[in-house]
Amino acid sequence: MILDRLEGPDALRAGDVPEPTGSHERARGQRVLVDVRAAGLSAIDVLQSRGEYQYATPPPYVVGSEVAGVVREADAGTEYMPGDRVAGIVFWGALAERCLIAPEYTIRLPETMSYTEGAALYLNYSTAWYAYHRAGVAPGQTVLLHGAAGGVGAAALDLAEVFGVRVIVVVSTDEKAVFAEEAGAWAAVRTDEAWLDRVRELTDGHGVDVVLDPVGGDRFTNSLRALRIGGTIVVIGFVGGSIPQVRMNRLLLRNLTLTGISMDTMDQEHPGTMMMVRNAVQGLLDTGRLHPHVGLKLPFERADEALRRMESATTLGKIVVDVAA
Structure with missing residues (x-):
């Protein structure tokens, strides 16, 4: 799902883009590629769609600030392997068949948690x-x-x-x-x-x-x-x-x-902040203490509607888009 113009949800369209290359811009050069199962929307998506987010990316770009899926490729030393179930913040790029992730912004999903719940979790x-x-x-x-x-x-x-x-x-x-x-x-x-x-x-x-x-x-x-x-x-x-x-x-x-x-x-001035937060959330997830609430789940072809609902703030809890079964 591509946003061509910074004009909000109405500018969203389905289309093809090249296979993701290299690494996520926050991954310190480490390549981890994920087959996307579900994408979560957040205030980041709404603000970015209108050019109002502080870490803007120019259009056209793929929408979707949060992802859950299965690792397809991973560089050595990233602590991830193909087949791992993961979820994390990507800021944009999640509403696609595949996207790049950054290890410090990513957690492992337990087998007991669905990808829909996973896309509603980490951010x-x-x-x-x-x-x-x-x-x-x-x-x-x-x-x-x-x-x-x-x-x-x-x-x-x-x-x-x-x-x-x-x-x-x-x-x-x-x-x-x-x-x-x-x-x-x-x-x-x-x-x-x-x-x-x-x-x-x-x-x-x-x-x-x-x-x-x-x-x-x-x-x-x-x-x-x-x-x-x-x-x-x-x-x-x-x-x-x-x-x-x-x-x-x-x-x-x-x-x-x-x-x-x-x-x-904060992590730029105090290295280790991101890892501290990630490890805390991972520990709570591993002990069954987190219960993400999905207020609305829509299929991929209705992603524009999901973004409109996000902007209107009419949904209780997280909005998730199913990308693949």
Whole structure:
């Protein structure tokens, strides 16, 4: 599935491209080629389709930020062999019969997990795990989560038990509230109500210890207000569309910490970050503690519809496209 113009889902078309050569641009020269079974879509795909992603690639390019499949070729020393079942982040290229992967962005899938679930796993769980890690959460703390019905939000709820935290979600509909509570939320508050007051009630007036925010936009100021003194807010993304501005005196007067997460850029300054995250997710996967939620699965020929659904944010959980049986 090729995007010829940076005009969103309507520019997507099926077509032929040459066999992938060389290695993935993040693979440090190591070639690992995968026969794709399923591809996961994310906010990366929507932003990139309109030229708004920070690591842009010029069109035409093959869409699909996450992949699950079977290793077809692997250079020696990559720790992978032909026949291995794998999943990982590729940023683009997954909606094709074959694609290149980068070992540091890839995990092994257990035999008990389907490729559909595998395509819904690594990007969301690595992001959510790293957000909790950067926040320095401790067991017993309370976390406020935005975007709980999306892929990263669902992963963060699934990881709440791993980190020993209770999660309050901010949602816009009853349907999303039910989804979040079934996924492990301790409580849900609605955006069309005085949700900040409700958060304070739920925390006996103290506020939450941590806010995880992949949405941004006009909720951000109230998210800062929802933090207890000494709390931390983690910026994960801006799927809400706008990048909020921060009055620094809010941080000063209440001893707040504001941090962002970007694993790959962190790895440039602190080598080993990507491997740390990958190994943590792999360990949780191997012990059966991860349960990816697929909200919508569509066949390959309906990939344009999948991308439209991703852009409209009408699906609960991850959107996956079946590429091959």
